């Protein structure tokens with residue numbers, strides 16, 4: 001049975017053996033100048049793409065066999081542009097093919113401009129909404145190229161909380177000219193809004209975007225690294241004080257039940273099917289016949305016309321271990337070395353672990369190894385030191 005909007009998602013628990021489904025809807029009403037996701041302006045009604053996604057799901061079901069889905073996530077792009085009928089068809093098809101686990105999370109990434117459709121999305125079965133409010137400052141929203149103002153963003157938070165039990169906000173900070181006081185003001189609005197989950201992201205300048213080109217020409221659009229680190233620390237302390245501890249580098253939740261199952265599944269190294277243009281997936285483990293990495297064709301028309309929609313690569317045990325270390329260290333409870341060893345036959349690099357421990361960048365508890373506060377600021381570098389040697 002399809003989960004109803006009032007169902008709660010599976011709280012806590014080890015998701016390393018679980019299965020999720022990610023659906024990429026690549027269309028956006030306007031392309032934001034900072035965004036490097038696989039996005040396009042819509043050129044048709046999306047019916048052909050929907051049919052292709054449904055066919056692709058059936059093909060993947062042959063590969064996975066009968067395993068219930070703990071999470072179904074609509075990402076993008078802007079899946080809040082999908083009609084209720086389209087959402088319902090995907091949810092019903094997923095339920096028929098795999099079955100949705102009791103309390104499965106059915107999440108969707110929404111633009112505040114699409115708030116009139118929230119009740120329809122909930123009626124289709126969506127039970128968690130992630131809202132791209134980005135900022136509560138009108139000037140900042142203009143410079144981020146957003147198609148909504150702060151007032152509309154705030155109204156969308158109220159509309160979301162009326163329609164969904166679980167709501168998250170995406171915010172972009174560390175923008176050029178943004179002071180600690182400015183950011184504190186914006187973050188405080190989000191913390192007091194009543195939602196249970198926040199994803200504050202530092203503005204990243206992606207080379208292939210309009211922002212990337214402007215920075216290449218000499219403009220400053222983001223704060224420098226030191227100011228970014230200060231704003232990150234301010235984010236941690238404000239969120240902590242307001243009862244939103246970080247459970248991952250850029251994700252904060254009031255309680256375990258408010259955490260995103262979709263994201264936790266990635267970080268735990270679970271399996272997920274990715275359908276829709278450019279979607280990635282992972283299936284299997286080295287210790288059980290091998291893990292495959294899949295990437296769907298990026299262009300919507302190429303994906304829609306098929307028949308071959310994905311490129312696949314088999315990951316070596318070492319590649320799989322590297323991913324599991326990098327992902328696993330992102331979460332606050334840390335990487336579970338037992339899961340790493342069981343999945344890949346490999347452990348973390350022990351000399352790297354000793355070095356990082358001696359520098360106070362990681363801490364260990366039993367089989368778990370986690371980044372310290374300082375380690376989180378240097379997450380990629382520290383994680384790289386723990387990746388097992390290829391010779392291992």
Ligand SMILES: C[S@@+](CC[C@H](N)C(=O)[O-])C[C@H]1O[C@@H](n2cnc3c(N)ncnc32)[C@H](O)[C@@H]1O
Pocket residue numbers: 028034035036037075076077078109110111112131132133134170171172201202203204205206
């Ligand atoms: C797929 S979008 C979310 C939904 C919807 N398309 C929207 O923008 O409202 C995912 C999130 O990634 C974040 N994001 C995208 N590009 C970013 C960048 N260059 N730097 C920081 N955050 C970024 C934004 O916060 C955005 O809400």
Ligand code: SF4
Pocket residue numbers: 027028029030031032035036037039076077078111132
């Ligand atoms: S941030 Fe969201 S709305 Fe903007 S281009 Fe990216 S996916 Fe589309």
